[in-house]
């Protein structure tokens with residue numbers, strides 16, 4: 001069975017819990033005391049991931065780090081519909097990879113701001129927030145133009161991909177880093193659509209979609 | 217924002233960090249009531265606290281006159297910017313040797329300390345915010361309970377609270393009706409007692425100690441003092457962190473951030489019985505920091 005080395009409040013770990021929930025895959029978790037215990041810097045964990053970062057998975061003897069890399073692996077291996085990671089469509093695969101890299105930028109800005117405010121990490125908070133706003137502006141425009149063309153998701157497909165999963169957590173948690181989303185209406189509507197995907201699951205700090213219509 | 221001028225708050229003991237996370241000799245910087253403080257454990261493991269200054273780099277270099285009052289209690293370093301009382305409020309259960317005593321975490325939260333206390337006292341949010349853990353629909357009713365302001369102990373006591381909980385603690389193996397007692401023995405600290413799933417004669421103790429950074433930001437220190445022989449520390453901490461992570465967005469979205477003490481300021485649904493008692497108690501003490509006092 002897949003083992004996820006997990007910290008509940010980590011948005012990067014949540015990306016994998018989300019995908020596995022969408023795919024209906026069973027897995028077990030090994031809790032890592034990321035905070036306050038800093039167990040991701042402990043000797044045993046550094047053997048799994050010398051970068052000292054969550055998440056890590058183990059599957060059939062394969063040890064893999066980096067949320068985006070793990071999304072690729074899990075979707076390629078366990079999604080029979082081949083929609084979350086569209087292996088048969090090179091152009092779409094390129095787009096997915098482009099937005100996976102973008103998601104890592106969201107981690108280094110929006111997630112950094114949240115770590116600063118909530119867990120007292122010594123980061124440049126103004127730079128983190130400004131960086132997140134810059135990325136949110138780009139994504140909001142991208143999603144808005146997509147909506148004009150009848151596209152609901154980040155990539156040019158009629159269904160969500162792992163790019164949507166990779167971008168979602170640190171956007172939905174951005175307020176914990178003092179980054180409001182009121183100026184990004186297309187992002188807000190997209191968040192609501194993500195929450196309505198069958199199999200969606202929450203993490204601590206994320207709430208399910210409200211009843212009724214798509215948010216304005 | 218001006219620094220704290222509230223004499224009641226200045227004279228209290230305030231928590232500033234967990235002993236378990238202090239590295240011997242290592243200096244930690246923090247903010248209390250808008251003042252930058254440093255603290256460290258000295259060679260004897262005793263806490264030393266001082267107002268941060270660039271020329272003082274360690275606990276042994278602090279001139280005696282510059283030290284702030286310091287104590288180590290319930291696993292945390294406490295200090296005061298005024299003249300604190302001789303004793304901190306009692307938690308007798310902390311001395312019981314078979315309890316697991318842990319700092320679940322210290323989290324920064326964009327909320328006033330009184331708003332955070334009030335949320336801690338409110339059972340009504342359990343099914344909606346802590347769904348499938350501390351509550352679940354249709355068990356949403358907050359049944360009648362008792363609240364008193366104990367004059368001799370100068371604290372608020374809410375008793376006979378009951379709630380159906382699907383997963384009351386890491387030691388639970390299913391849903392149960394859980395009894396609660398809440399104490400507010402300090403304007404910014406609260407202690408709750410809930411039925412233990414492993415010993416029906418005893419209760420788990422969970423406390424939240426709020427360090428006011430300024431009027432609208434706290435560091436929330438969460439003490440666990442629970443009965444659980446099976447789970448690892450990190451599993452017990454994770455449970456409490458999950459709960460707190462669910463409260464966090466709710467706390468951070470409270471408007472206004474400071475707690476209005478005027479009984480007419482907010483609807484009685486939000487300000488239920490224990491909240492009304494808490495607000496009245498803060499008013500009686502003349503507290504102005506972190507609140508919107510009743511207009512004179």
Ligand SMILES: N[C@@H](CCC(=O)N[C@@H](CS)C(=O)NCC(=O)O)C(=O)O
Nearest residue numbers: 010011012052053054055066067068
């Ligand atoms: N690119 C990595 C970043 C992972 C990451 O930042 N993980 C955080 C926890 S959510 C972490 O472990 N940080 C500790 C560190 O970077 O030292 C990924 O997407 O998995």
Ligand SMILES: [Fe+2]
Nearest residue numbers: 341345346463
């Ligand atoms: Fe709560």
